[in-house]
Amino acid sequence: MTKVLILDANQQPLYPVRISRARLLLSQGKATVFQRYPFTIILKESLSRLKLEQLGFKIHPAVKTTKLSRV
DSSP: OOEEEEEOTTSOEEEEEEHHHHHHHHHTTSEEEEETTTTEEEESSOOTTSOOOOOOEEEOTTSSSOOEEEO
16 A cells, blocks of 8 residues: 655645545646655645644665655
8 A cells, every 4th residue: 555645735744645545636636746756746725624733754864775754
């Protein structure tokens, strides 16, 4: 189950979403591609009516491949 990173209109990270949900947001014009690797989309409008937690990401430098963890 692959997830897509998502940012709100203020470039704050939100919970990752499934590929199908990201594809739906892109096709409806509610989001655009922000970065290709790691694949990240950004919402065009802010989500003022929803209360979402802010996420922090940490990169593990000692690992041979790039890995992200949620803090």
